[in-house]
Amino acid sequence: MQAIAPLFFGDLSDQxxxxxxxxxxxxxxxxxxxxxxxxxxxxxxxxxxAMQSTGSSAxxxxxxxxxxxxxxxxxxxxxxxxVQASVQFAPALAPVIGGLLSQYLRWRSTFGFxxxxxxxxxxxxxxxxxxxxxxxxRMSNSLISARLHRKRAASNTNPESSPRQQTAxxxxxxxxxxxxxxxxxxxxxxxxxxxxxMIFMSLFVMANYAMIFPLQDDVRRRYDFNDVQVxxxxxxxxxxxxxxxxxxxxxxxxxxNRVAKRIGVxxxxxxxxxxxxxxxxxxxxxxxxxxxxxxxAAIASWGWVIDAGTILAAPxxxxxxxxxxxxxxxTILLTLMIDLYPMNPGRVSSCxxxxxxxxxxxxxxxxxxxxxxxxxxxxxxxxxxxxLAASPVIWMVRTRGPKWREERYQRFQSRQQE
Numbered sequence: 001m002q003a004i005a006p007l008f009f010g011d012l013s014d015q016x017x018x019x020x021x022x023x024x025x026x027x028x029x030x031x032x033x034x035x036x037x038x039x040x041x042x043x044x045x046x047x048x049x050a051m052q053s054t055g056s057s058a059x060x061x062x063x064x065x066x067x068x069x070x071x072x073x074x075x076x077x078x079x080x081x082x083v084q085a086s087v088q089f090a091p092a093l094a095p096v097i098g099g100l101l102s103q104y105l106r107w108r109s110t111f112g113f114x115x116x117x118x119x120x121x122x123x124x125x126x127x128x129x130x131x132x133x134x135x136x137x138r139m140s141n142s143l144i145s146a147r148l149h150r151k152r153a154a155s156n157t158n159p160e161s162s163p164r165q166q167t168a169x170x171x172x173x174x175x176x177x178x179x180x181x182x183x184x185x186x187x188x189x190x191x192x193x194x195x196x197x198m199i200f201m202s203l204f205v206m207a208n209y210a211m212i213f214p215l216q217d218d219v220r221r222r223y224d225f226n227d228v229q230v231x232x233x234x235x236x237x238x239x240x241x242x243x244x245x246x247x248x249x250x251x252x253x254x255x256x257n258r259v260a261k262r263i264g265v266x267x268x269x270x271x272x273x274x275x276x277x278x279x280x281x282x283x284x285x286x287x288x289x290x291x292x293x294x295x296x297a298a299i300a301s302w303g304w305v306i307d308a309g310t311i312l313a314a315p316x317x318x319x320x321x322x323x324x325x326x327x328x329x330x331t332i333l334l335t336l337m338i339d340l341y342p343m344n345p346g347r348v349s350s351c352x353x354x355x356x357x358x359x360x361x362x363x364x365x366x367x368x369x370x371x372x373x374x375x376x377x378x379x380x381x382x383x384x385x386x387x388l389a390a391s392p393v394i395w396m397v398r399t400r401g402p403k404w405r406e407e408r409y410q411r412f413q414s415r416q417q418e
Contacts, residue, residue, distance in 0.1 A: 002057040005356035007016040008351025009058035011180035018066055023060065029055030030118050037111035057357070060087055061349035066346030068338040073275055074256055080335045081249020088241030088327045091234075095216070127370040185347040189355065193281075194340055194348065196393045198355045201333045203390055207299045207383045208326050211319075212237070218306060219315075224293040236316045240323030244291070245278065248328035251287055252335060259283040270290040275339055276409055281401040285394055288329060292391065295325030296384050301382035340405060343412070398405030 013021040032052035039045050067079045101109045114136045189195045216230050227231075259282060260266065305314050334352065342350040370379045 002053040002352045003361070004063035005054040006058045006350035007182045007185045008180050008355040009347035009363050010061045010353075011182065011185050012346075013062050013065060014346040015180065018062055021062060021258065025055045026118060027121060028052075028065060028189040030061075030115055033111040033114045033118070037108045037115070057353060058350075061353045063087075064334060064338065065346035068342060068348075071341055073138065073278070073280065074237045074260070075253060076338065077252025077256065077331070077335050080338070081245040081252070084327060084331045084334065085242045085245040087325065088245060088330070091212075092323070094230035095234045095236050096105075099227035099229075100164045103227045121377075124387035128271040134235060137333070148383060163374065179310060184344075185351045186354070187235040187276075188341065188347055188351040191341075193397050193408075194337055194402045197333050197337060197397060198352050200390050200393045202355040202359040203387045204295060204326055205356045207295075207380075207387055208322065208346075210383055211299065211302050211322060212362045213364045213367055214371065215315075219312070220377040222309065223312060232321075233312075233316065236320040239325040240320040240325075241327040244324035245331045247324075248287070248291065248331045252332060255287050256283045259286075275342065277404070279335065279402065280339045281398045281405075284332055284339065288394060290333050291325045291328040291332065293325075294321055296388055298322035298325060299387065300381050300384035301411070303376035303378065307376040325403075340345045340401075378407070384405050 009021050009025060028051055032048045032055060035048045036045065036052065039048060044383070062082065063083050065077065065158070067083055071079045092189070098110050101113055189198060212234070215233065219225050220230055220235050225227075253325075258278060265278065298318050301317070302318055302322070305318050308314075334349075335349050337352065338345050367379065369383075
């Protein structure tokens, strides 16, 4: 469900707006957590766990789509970094909180904590965002707003006369909810430029999951740690991930402006630049090589460090650099994919979530068998070799990407004319 649900909700958010889909996914997530906290049946736990994954996984894809909606190419890197920092930080922070709750309040408390946290997020986010300056379409109105609208209509008050309603808003959306086109999102994988980038990035996520998945059992067995101490071992990865996204977000914006200045273009931060005539592939991919080298070195050395049985500081340092390199790489590539597909950012994010979740599932399923057969050292050297063999994708997209991008624009234009 973690791989499939974003395909449905991501495309739906492109058609009816982000806010209604956010409300759907949060409702599913809260309901599933309440059920998990009260459940004793194993089959029900599996079903509710799938529902929980359905509600949570879609929000990540929609979050990246929102950044694509609100930002221009010149500033997109910094904002995408903030979103990816939270995405990378959460899986590393979860074992710490989960370990504390399960050790002192038992496992049911983790689901109660998630319900409380989600409720607080909804309240605080609503206070921060407010009503906005553009009137929402009818489908996105809250119950209170809809009731006030009916009262004004009943009292012969023309809602169009208010200054707020005179603001130019989006086109009216259809009253019937359209059926999401999941296949349209899947087809993005077959685009000549976007597809290889997704698969390349998913290979790194696969290797990262292969590093983290056995970590709990390794440190528990080697250092005799309890749940809380095991959870604390994930903090270096979280810190590295946050720093990697924030640093690369700044570097992305800096290098974009540098490339724009080199070709004599002044970035337009209000209307956005015409990416069709801009070397966006070079602006994004020229800075990826340090992150690529860092994460490859971390993956290749991980097995040797674990197998050597060194002091705990050694694997934690490797985790920090792995988090830094992976988060920076994902920030760069995901920002580029939104640049390449600005017409449907929700589909792009959900399609990447499909490839990422699929590769990660394969990784967690086979990594323990690989370790038993080859040992820690050669298992992770082989994973680093697989990712290294796929690295020419970066050069290919950088050099031939503009041609493929122009072909896609022409294809879209011909469809619109038909």
